[in-house]
Amino acid sequence: MNTITVGMAEDHNLLRHNIVHLLARQRNIKVIIAASNGAELIHGMERELPQIVLLDLRMPVMDGFEAARRIKQKWPTVKIICLTDFSQEENIIKMNQLGVKSFLSKQFCERLPKVLEIVSEHGTYFPDEVMDIMQRHMGDAVLVAACPYKLNQTEMYLIQAICEGKSSAQIGDILCRSPRTVEKYREDLYEKFGVNSKEQLIILAIKWSLYKS
Numbered sequence: 001m002n003t004i005t006v007g008m009a010e011d012h013n014l015l016r017h018n019i020v021h022l023l024a025r026q027r028n029i030k031v032i033i034a035a036s037n038g039a040e041l042i043h044g045m046e047r048e049l050p051q052i053v054l055l056d057l058r059m060p061v062m063d064g065f066e067a068a069r070r071i072k073q074k075w076p077t078v079k080i081i082c083l084t085d086f087s088q089e090e091n092i093i094k095m096n097q098l099g100v101k102s103f104l105s106k107q108f109c110e111r112l113p114k115v116l117e118i119v120s121e122h123g124t125y126f127p128d129e130v131m132d133i134m135q136r137h138m139g140d141a142v143l144v145a146a147c148p149y150k151l152n153q154t155e156m157y158l159i160q161a162i163c164e165g166k167s168s169a170q171i172g173d174i175l176c177r178s179p180r181t182v183e184k185y186r187e188d189l190y191e192k193f194g195v196n197s198k199e200q201l202i203i204l205a206i207k208w209s210l211y212k213s
Contacts, residue, residue: 004120007033007050009041009067010083011059019054019109026113038067045075052079052119054112055100057091065094072099079119083109092133101199103130122165124199131163134206147208149192156210158185163202163211 010016023029033044039062057064081102082095102125161171168182195201205211
């Protein structure tokens with residue numbers, strides 16, 4: 001079992017302690033940085049780099065927005081989970097524009113172990129609330145367009161499954177195909193849509209109303 005290394009920045013002492021305590025009970029998760037603000041987190045990452053970062057938004061010294069910008073610039077492979085309040089839609093949109101693709105409400109921190117596993121394997125985690133926000137934002141911003149490509153049934157299912165964070169093995173079980181074949185399907189779909197990553201594909205799926213949550 002591979003260990004998932006985690007860094008976090010949360011200025012609320014009790015919440016930070018509770019999260020560290022929760023994750024310490026997981027055999028496959030190790031918290032290597034527990035900072036009270038973005039500057040402390042960045043300093044810790046200079047010494048030891050985690051695979052995933054949990055990032056609060058409103059913090060003293062350096063907030064989550066600036067920390068996310070610096071992390072994506074300096075360590076683009078590090079995955080970021082934004083800890084936020086889903087009622088603040090502008091924060092979701094701003095963090096998405098900064099390249100953060102995973103979000104979790106502080107009200108549901110008990111889900112963190114499972115979410116960390118999903119992000120570690122798939123790179124993204126979109127709760128339904130975030131998908132709804134992105135749908136509204138894309139609709140307001142670009143007047144949700146129709147998909148310009150003709151898609152077969154397999155491609156339609158693949159888009160849905162990718163947006164839901166399913167692995168190639170899970171998709172293969174449904175389609176009765178090998179994971180390697182599913183990976184080829186993914187590559188073909190990325191080429192058709194002119195994208196380089198699942199994150200870019202998800203944004204287009206939302207824009208073209210191809211994802212149904």
